[in-house]
Amino acid sequence: MALTYDEALAYLRQLTNYEAPQPVPYNPEHFNLDTLEAFLQTLGAPHQAFASVHIAGSKGKGSTAAMVAAVLERAGFRTGLFSSPHLVSIRERTQINRQWISPDDFAALVTELREHAGQPGGRIGRKPTFFEFNTALSFLHFARQRVDIAVVEVGLGGRLDTTNVLIPEVAAITPIELEHTRILGDTLAAIAWEKAGIIKPESCVVSAAQASEVIEVIEQRCEVQQAALAVAGREFHSDIAELSREGSTFHFTGFGHHWHDLKIPLLGRHQVGNASVALAIIARLMAQGWAITKDHVTQGLSRVHWEGRLEILDRQPWTVCDGAFTVEAAQHLRRSLTELFDYQRLWLVLGLATDKNRAGIIECLGSLAHEVIVTPFQNPRSCDPQQLAAEVQRQGVPARIAPDSATALAWAQAAANPDDMICIAGSLFLLGEIKARQRGSAPEF
Structure with missing residues (x-):
């Protein structure tokens, strides 16, 4: 019997979801490609029906993927x-x-895939996880809709990530930093080793500029796999011409191309990277x-658009939102707020997940704020707001604890003058709650 959209969501909610609970060990017991x-084989191997670009990294994966997809679409693919x-x-x-x-297509695919998922004694052996199921659903949708190429963002790590069943035309690694350390490892080299696991034999690989120990790991992996590597700042580079609240203008040089006066509407110099x-x-x-073509x-x-990345929600007062869930992302946000905006006082609405570097993020953003309004969000990974507030106050910044994100934003809006700034940051889960409320809905997971 065909599921409705709400029934499809209910089915997915009962699958094992490693995005929601506390971190689990990143090993083949919990993460592997076999399932x-x-x-996918029971579905006719849909992942082999289209070309792909595969993107791993600690930050910037989504923005990079959106830009690649926008260019490919404009080229007619x-x-x-x-x-x-x-x-x-x-x-x-x-x-x-x-x-x-569409909701109808999504529900139909969940109905179909549910019939193949983890039948006792079957080829799969266990139910797919939430992320495995969604990956299979997307790949089957892409195959059925006859896409020419898919741009695929890694979920977590790379080596054992579900998406690593692909053999891409190009693999890319965006900036790597210390994140998910309880899962991926507590050094840059260890994390880089996991992410470099997407590099396939004799493949084409692109990397952002990285710390020396990260590049060393990526180069070693490429040597083993006989893959061709190009690194930002070495084989290609970009020069910023202008930064503004409307976006950035820059020049790109590499691989025999010299593209001048390119414009992106995404804000901040990190988006040029x-x-x-x-x-x-x-x-x-x-x-x-x-x-x-050029x-x-x-x-x-x-034409690229990517929500929740230094996105302007309102202008009087300035109201912006950004995930900023790593220290380096928080540094980019701080720099962008300073470079691009004029304001008197800043109210920071902050919510973080438990596995993030609370002290580092608060140290970076807290000193900009007139006041920090700490809030939980509706996800099991939400950090205890009492702990967050204590860390903010420990760094000498006034803090209040809101019972929920709606109250936190309302408090900031009530306190801010038209020439002030409200910044919502720390988690995409938090941003999702606030944006859902603006649309009169609720986050689905």
Whole structure:
């Protein structure tokens, strides 16, 4: 019997979801490719029906993927985009030419895939996890809808990530930093080793500029796999021409291309770095024969949109939101707020997950704030607001604890003058709650 959309969501909620609970060990007992490989084989191997770009990294994966997809779509290719997590609707994760999968198509695919998922004694052996199921659903949707190419963002790590069943045209690694240390390892080299696991034999690899120990790991992996590596600042680079609240203008040089006066509407100089990696991916695809021109690049980049990344929600007072869930991302946010905006006082609405570097993020952002309003969000990974407030106060910044994100934002709006700033940061889960409320809905997970 066909499921309704709400019934499909209810089915997914009872699957094991490693995005919601406390971290589990990153090993083949909890993360492996065998289950998804078997699952996909029962579905006719849909992941082999389209070309792909595979993107790993600690931050910037989603923005980079969105820019690559925008250029490919502008070039006339039917382009899939698989990303995670979502902000409001799970359908955000599965897009073709920037259109989310429809509720009817989503429910129909959940109904179909449920019949193949973990039948006793079957080829799969256990039910897929939440992320495995959604990966299979997206790949099957892409195959059925005959996409030419899919841009796929890694969920966690790389080596054991569900998406690593792909054999991509280009693999890319965005900036790597200390994150998910309880799962991926507590050194940059250990984390880099996991993320470099997406590099396949004789493949084409692009990397953002990285710390020396990270590049060393990536280079070693490429040598073992006989993969061709291009690194930002070495084989290609970008120069910023202008930064503004409307976006950035920059020049890209690499692989024989000199593209000038490119514009992206995504805010902050760090997005130019992400754009540079995206254009290196495009350049490598062009070298493989994909019909993409400078006009496609220019027009695609100018139309890219990616929610929750230094996104302006209102202008009086300035109200912006940004995930900023790592220390380096918080540093980028701080720099962008300073470079791009004029304001008198700043109210910071802050919510963090338990596995994040609370002290480092608060140290970076707290000193900008007139007051920090700490809030929980509706996810099991939400940090205890009492602990967050104590850390804020320990660093000498006034803090209040709101019972929920709606109250936190309302308090900030009541206190801020038109020439002030409200910044919502710390977690995509928090941003999803606030954006869902603006739309009159609720986050689906």
